[in-house]
Amino acid sequence: xxxxxxFSLFCAYLHPIMKRNIAIFASGSGSNAxxxxxxxxxxxxxxxxxxxxxxxxxxxxxxxxxxxVPSVVFSKKEWESGxxxxxxxxxxxxxxxxxxxxxxxxSDSLLHVxxxxxxxxxxxxxxxxxxxxxxxxxxxxxxxASGETESGITIHYINEHYDEGGVIYQATCPxxxxxxxxxxxxxxxxxxxxxxxxxxxxxxxxxxxxx
Ligand code: GRF
Numbered sequence: 001x002x003x004x005x006x007f008s009l010f011c012a013y014l015h016p017i018m019k020r021n022i023a024i025f026a027s028g029s030g031s032n033a034x035x036x037x038x039x040x041x042x043x044x045x046x047x048x049x050x051x052x053x054x055x056x057x058x059x060x061x062x063x064x065x066x067x068x069v070p071s072v073v074f075s076k077k078e079w080e081s082g083x084x085x086x087x088x089x090x091x092x093x094x095x096x097x098x099x100x101x102x103x104x105x106x107s108d109s110l111l112h113v114x115x116x117x118x119x120x121x122x123x124x125x126x127x128x129x130x131x132x133x134x135x136x137x138x139x140x141x142x143x144x145a146s147g148e149t150e151s152g153i154t155i156h157y158i159n160e161h162y163d164e165g166g167v168i169y170q171a172t173c174p175x176x177x178x179x180x181x182x183x184x185x186x187x188x189x190x191x192x193x194x195x196x197x198x199x200x201x202x203x204x205x206x207x208x209x210x211x
Pocket of ligand 1: 028029030031032033100101102121122123136192
């Protein structure tokens with residue numbers, strides 16, 4: 001009898017390894033998207049197959065092109081209906097979705113098809129400094145203005161409310177009295193690059209193993 005140290009290895013023994021596909025949704029610069037794409041380049045279980053944006057001039061589209069990952073842009077109207085997006089995700093056999101600086105609300109139809117399969121990273125320690133309108137530099141400005149002594153990142157599942165899905169992981173960094181919002185942003189970005197790909201791998205490998 002064979003013994004398996006991990007349940008996922010046991011499942012891999014029963015079924016030949018089937019690679020799972022990730023789509024990244026991003027609206028802006030895409031430095032996290034790039035970091036995630038690079039991390040999964042030679043991963044045996046997970047691959048980034050698609051980048052989706054709502055902004056035609058988002059820098060993430062250039063990053064995707066450079067890294068040889070197909071990208072698609074949808075209009076706001078298409079986002080709201082959700083049908084074309086679901087069709088596109090089905091065409092690319094997308095199993096999981098990673099949000100990396102994506103500014104639109106995820107439609108109910110997407111949530112329904114991808115339950116607990118969409119995760120986001122937020123640049124603060126939720127529930128602090130979250131919610132509609134709290135993104136990018138606005139978060140770090142609010143952290144400094146309120147005299148916080150620490151900030152950090154929150155990686156969480158997506159549900160129908162902004163920044164309220166179940167928390168998967170948080171990491172902190174100190175905020176010094178001399179720190180500017182740009183200083184805090186730099187510390188938070190460093191945490192994002194260090195942890196987001198690893199947590200994505202853990203969460204989606206575990207989800208794939210029990211399917
Ligand atoms: C990150 O700070 C992330 O936490 C938030 O949006 C920002 C995106 O930055 N959700 P980038 O586009 O990945 O550089």
